[in-house]
């Protein structure tokens with residue numbers, strides 16, 4: 001049974017549906033994340049068209065509410081998270097010198113559950129409209145009394161995709177702790193691995209409260225529970241607490257991997273080691289810890305009292321300290337370096353000032369008395385978009401340009417890349433800088449129109465034009481991907497950027513087992529160390545032998561499909577008249593899910609071996 | 624190699640010493656289990672018999688809970704054993720993160736309901 005050709009005789013589609021290879025799953029995450037990103041981006045453009053002039057009637061208020069909810073929910077849960085997971089999946093095993101993640105099957109499971117959860121949320125459009133209570137789904141707006149079916153899709157879709165995220169996070173934790181190559185101590189790990197580890201821990205501690213909160217809301221909505229209904233002795237503020245106990249760590253879950261990407265790209269293109277590595281690791285841990293202690297800053301205006309508000313305001317401002325450490329470390333890394341300003345570096349270096357702007361408005365928002373003015377205005381919108389677009393999206397773009405040659409075997413076109421960067425950067429500031437001022441003159445967020453003669457027309461127009469420029473930038477990126485796929489020069493060298501970390505020691509394209517021999521790590525930035533102090537190749541830590549590989553499996557896909565069916569059945573319980581009874585659908589889902597788990601448990605699958613000769617042959621081919 | 628994994632083993636691969644250690648470990652487990660049952664019974668007695676006043680019973684039960692928690696974690700779930708640094712780190716960070724959240728929620732939730 002031990003044949004190396006186990007993957008060769010599959011059709012392309014079947015191979016991708018059943019793959020457990022972390023590199024292929026990374027590509028799947030990248031594609032799924034991009035699709036959701038484009039979808040939510042279109043929604044944003046529609047909203048900006050609506051807000052372009054006063055009293056516009058391009059959209060109705062109801063549609064606007066649905067768009068604003070879906071935009072936020074998709075961007076945070078179904079676009080940013082999977083795009084981050086794409087890079088974590090691809091890069092972390094390579095950077096720690098592992099052949100794959102600890103549980104390849106679970107990795108595939110995480111992807112498919114996330115994907116089907118996203119699908120469940122998205123099909124809401126075909127059943128009477130999307131959720132419309134904002135991405136935060138505050139009760140009573142989201143309770144059975146005020147919100148329709150869309151919110152059931154929100155609750156169950158997020159519940160399912162959340163399971164996928166949790167599963168993947170646990171897998172990353174185990175991988176980083178157990179699968180490091182010999183010599184790769186914790187304090188020699190690249191910063192992207194560190195942030196990946198910390199983020200996975202945050203996910204474990206933050207997505208569990210979310211799952212609990214969603215379960216309570218589901219009980220309220222579908223089974224007649226009263227957890228959040230004050231008339232019946234419930235507590236509406238409880239939802240806000242649960243949501244933000246999850247929600248604030250979530251924003252750090254998104255931004256920390258972006259920090260990690262920036263900490264990889266800046267040293268690579270400054271030709272210097274990262275300044276203050278230890279301080280960076282320490283700052284990451286402190287941010288993660290403090291991230292759990294500040295959730296009330298989203299609830300300052302609820303009326304929890306001056307003492308509570310002050311305590312949480314001070315804790316919130318405290319986060320600025322470790323964040324500042326990071327900012328200065330990036331600046332000092334660039335200081336005196338031989339900087340190459342290609343697209344990746346442009347994105348990474350411009351990340352720093354935009355992120356600072358977002359952080360400064362964050363500290364402004366953390367001052368309770370003035371937050372009473374800022375709260376629920378466009379000022380808050382400007383704040384988090386500076387962090388999310390100016391931080392996370394720029395980080396993801398930097399990562400895309402940086403790791404693209406390793407992932408796809410060719411670089412993205414630089415000219416188009418630089419065009420994209422400038423369009424994006426200018427469009428971004430045009431869209432969002434002016435929203436600070438709109439917020440200060442009192443434009444409320446999440447309202448679908450505004451009156452004439454309040455001095456908001458011009459600024460809104462500028463903001464809308466900016467958003468089209470940003471849209472054009474993304475279009476240029478898409479064109480670039482297609483153009484480069486046909487015209488870009490194929491990469492055959494290991495290390496096209498002359499970079500520092502272990503992933504660049506692998507051949508391009510990477511064989512499915514990553515490393516023919518597990519490398520011996522001798523220092524921080526191991527690949528750079530070998531280039532300077534060694535002979536330019538990684539020293540092997542083990543003799544060359546047969547390589548044990550996991551078999552692909554369709555079960556993750558089926559389990560995802562099962563959870564989708566199950567969730568859909570639950571939503572059907574709130575539908576007026578259904579063609580099939582909901583219990584039938586729920587039953588099918590449960591059988592699919594647990595049946596697949598049963599098969600997985602009783603069917604033995606020890607994987608297969610790639611024999612030594614085959615490994616040698618592949619190694620000769622790629623080098 | 625992997626093809627033999629499904630066959631049962633005929634002989635234990637452990638040395639005499641390891642077997643002895645496992646037996647000792649088992650004894651500790653049973654003792655701590657019995658002790659935890661005892662603590663649970665104590666907690667029940669504290670409320671059921673109504674001989675102890677409430678003001679004392681609540682902190683008393685909380686104290687028992689803390690002791691139980693430590694026994695549970697360190698003896699039952701092996702946190703005391705060697706090479707359990709990572710599980711320790713995770714459980715401790717879980718406690719550190721959730722305790723303030725729980726305390727804050729208990730203190731705050733009575734104040735504002737809607």
Ligand code: HEM
Nearest residue numbers: 251255297298316320359362363365366375376380384387
């Ligand atoms: C120095 C760091 C930061 C501080 C002091 C800070 C502070 C705040 C405060 C006080 C609010 C509430 C404003 C209000 O609703 O009145 C807020 C909202 C928000 N922040 Fe931050 N923040 C920081 C960093 C971040 C980061 C890193 C992210 C994302 C990665 C982020 C994302 C958000 C989001 C999404 C909201 C709005 C949530 C909503 O109401 O929908 N913030 N921030």
Ligand SMILES: [Cu+2]
Nearest residue numbers: 248251297298
């Ligand atoms: Cu926050």
